[in-house]
Amino acid sequence: MTSALASLTELIRPQLAAVEDLFHSELSSDLKCVNTLVKHVSRFRGKMLRPCLVLLTAKAVNPTGQLTADHVKLATVVEMVHMATLVHDDVLDEAELRRKGATINHLRGNEAAVILGDYLISHSYHLCSDVDNASRGLPSQYASRLIAKTTNDVCSGELLQLDNRNNLDLDEQTYLEIIKRKTAVLTAVCCRLGAAFAGGSEAVTEAMELYGLSLGVAFQIQDDILDLVGDAGSVGKTLGIDIEKGKMTLPLIHFMRTAPAEHQALLRSLLSEGGAADRAEKIRNLVIPSGSLQYARDRARALVDRARGCLSGLPDSEAKRVMDTMAEFVVTRPM
């Protein structure tokens, strides 16, 4: 997706470069040990999807307007928030690894990761409180309030997910609530902020927020599908992690609701097993022939269609076309 997005985001290249610069300058410290750790963060850097959403939405909402320093700040803020969640997720993942044999080095890295995540989130709020909301006629703490509300939701989503780890009876509604809070509220706020700071009306801003929310949920469902049936080479990361982490995803949830009783019992027993090497393979062979994978694909497709529909009220522009393509890309990407 990195290269595909690169061509999609040509339109906002100078601003994305400015986001990179601001990201690094805001996080730089008078302490060498802090800078060393912050450097490690860059290994997580990737698609910059969230900054792209801020900047593209602003351009799509107001194609003749200029992107401002505040857009760059906000795009940097959401990237910092996203990085903070990745760093803390990494702590949780490393915890899993440690379950199978801790080393002190891992542990020390973990402690640093907890504080580093805190450092990132703190700097995101700090930068956000420097945005000039009034210049756009917005309430004086509009962006800060929204970003903090968003991270409130992200944390509650993470806690809800943790509470449902190894819950093989997780229902679809709770699953959707988890991924909405964990992933989609952040992509939603990216689009809301991009629109509001481009002078979008409340109706347009709400439509953009719904675009971001729909895109985020679709993105996460597709991630879940790929984790189950993707090709590790194309996707570019280790797969089968959800099963290892005891996370029920949409195809499995649907299967547990609709498959014949003996198939349900078989999946239940496979999911309850320890990490046998061929477990993921067996689960794939069980679920792929069922209708559950297609069900999940249909759900993601419907969300992408809803996202694309949210763009209908916008004037025609290059940015609008890119946002349309990005939505489509969520379900067609090999990632």
Added chain:
Amino acid sequence: MTSALASLTELIRPQLAAVEDLFHSELSSDLKCVNTLVKHVSRFRGKMLRPCLVLLTAKAVNPTGQLTADHVKLATVVEMVHMATLVHDDVLDEAELRRKGATINHLRGNEAAVILGDYLISHSYHLCSDVDNASRGLPSQYASRLIAKTTNDVCSGELLQLDNRNNLDLDEQTYLEIIKRKTAVLTAVCCRLGAAFAGGSEAVTEAMELYGLSLGVAFQIQDDILDLVGDAGSVGKTLGIDIEKGKMTLPLIHFMRTAPAEHQALLRSLLSEGGAADRAEKIRNLVIPSGSLQYARDRARALVDRARGCLSGLPDSEAKRVMDTMAEFVVTRPM
């Protein structure tokens, strides 16, 4: 200190009760699993020192004025920030414990603690962005910007501390930098916010900030002294933790600089040892007869005197007297 503080803080009892209420209502969630975890946080609740500093400073700066809803909000914000640091410190401490034998229960608790700390800090920023800065003639995002700057510093202090774990050659200047960032910038901002939101002039607000900073540094030095030589019964918590965690504290740092070479070598070897049961006892017996304990006490005393001096420009009031007593209490407390 809880009971001693209780009588000291009689003056602000209704506001402290309001802080407790706001703390709980802000953190309450539509998700049961979140509320269950938030309840666990209350086991960390204690002295409410930081909310007291906000409220008492406001009263001392403007003895005839009324404390406002914003004072209560700010007092709740700093308590949430403090609780978040405690929860994440607990993650780091539990990590230590796990080093000596992990259980999955510990691990699961740890993961929840990472997210719970994030939940607390997120809600603190959310509440802070609801404060009416303009009503006091302050810049529109004054409190949010200050709080985020403070947490930036706290995180960098934690990282600096982590970087110097097991560094037996830690110098006094770096040690003071660590405790200033880790502890004192938060008590400093409590007093600055209390003063600024009570309409204090910039000169008075700066004096109050220095009071809070001096108090915080003195508090941490005294904590270090008690961790080394306190009586566990009086102090009310496990002692000798700093040594176990590889944290050099002021008495030890001074000893390593001034004691006879053979004593220094002995301390170095004791500190490098694993956790032999009588190690802390041996270190105590080595350091107590030296001048290093008294040196640390003198440093804490000088800081308390500086804090008390910061109050000299304030009009006479009950709140001012309480703040004076609180400063004195930092070095006389048996805790």
